[in-house]
Amino acid sequence: MKKYLAYTLLIAMMAPSCKKDLHSSVFDESTDQRLNAILAKYQSTLVAAPYGWVAAVAPAAGDEVYTYWFKFNDSNRVSSRWLDKPAVGSSYRLKALQQPELIFDTYTYLHLLADAEGKVPGAKTGVGLQSDFEFEILSGTADSFVLKGKYNGIDAKLLKAAAKDTTGNVVLPGYPLAGNFKYTSVRTLYTTTQAAGVVASVSRTNGVKTAPPLKYDATVSIDYSDLGASVWKYYLTLKNITDTDIAVDINPVMKSGIKQGSFKILEKSYDPVSGRIYLKTFYTNSAGAERVTEETFIRQ
Known part of the structure; x- marks a missing residue:
């Protein structure tokens, strides 16, 4: 009985010390x-x-x-x-x-x-x-x-x-196509249909365009032909810089500004060595006149 009582007293004496050590190690610093x-x-x-x-x-x-x-x-x-x-x-x-x-x-x-x-x-x-x-x-x-x-x-x-x-343009990892491109664009405007063959005018432009990254994985946007001021844009997706299969779409603003479902990709290519993108596309405007656009982009 005496031995048991001695052990009990010893444990009781050690407990505050253990508590103090634990408190010191965890709470000795304030939140600030x-x-x-x-x-x-x-x-x-x-x-x-x-x-x-x-x-x-x-x-x-x-x-x-x-x-x-x-x-x-x-x-x-x-x-x-x-x-x-x-x-x-x-x-x-x-x-x-x-x-x-x-x-x-x-x-x-x-x-x-x-x-x-x-x-x-x-x-x-x-x-x-x-x-x-x-x-x-x-x-x-x-x-x-x-x-x-x-x-x-x-x-x-x-x-x-x-x-x-x-130095230079800041490029976000994971977006191989992000950056600046020299471009040439030819947009042929038909009075009615391409099959009718009557050309109302041809718009030719060139210069430099920037392709910023989007919230979608590996996707960038770039102005469509000479219609960037109208916020018409391509969406271009490339997973890896060495890939050749580039995915092409247009943004919602352009989709809402043309005849529904009329946008088509006639030709497309991407050369990972030169960084050259070629796009030939077709759409019908809201008035029913058809348009064909050819653009070449070369990474700077």
Whole structure:
């Protein structure tokens, strides 16, 4: 009995010590301290990437994914590039309330998507493209960050950049056709049908077009002939840069502007070595007149 009582007293004396050790190991830091440690780790990771980060931002409005290049420093400054525009400097900060946040707090290219004055194609006055420049950080590693827009809930991510991303057009991995193309276009406008053979006019254009990535896997858009101002676009899908079978479709705006079901692909080809795309297509306009378009795109 005495031996049993001695063991009981020994356990009772050890219990508070065990509780104290457990409490110390788990709860010795406050919530604020733990969040600050996470923020410090995230900032160190952002700054440490030698070639910066490629950002993919998908606004709530539209189907385009906008691609940027960011280079962060430890003084809360970030250099940004978009398309072929020069790099500009602005400020950023990391903060935490309930969750870590990345905030671009001075105006830069990213803010154009949310600008209420409608600074980019397709944006509406008052709301822009319903984009964000304040993000919750859902996860972060040495190679990528997953972000969620704080106000419009848009999806965004940061991918660790390579040396090639520091100059020229910023290209998002997974979209082999994204980038700039030199093009020539010939659009033949018939007074009625192609079979009748009476040509009303021929539109010939050339220059450079940009193919931005879309929210759909491996798909980009590019202006259809000389009708980009009408927001008529091809949707082009290519899974791998070495593939030759390119999938071709048109966007909903163009589909709604022509006779239903009239769009046809007469010929198509893609050469992965030269980056040359050839498309010959047909459609009937809303007035019943037929059109044939031939376009060649060569990657720059």
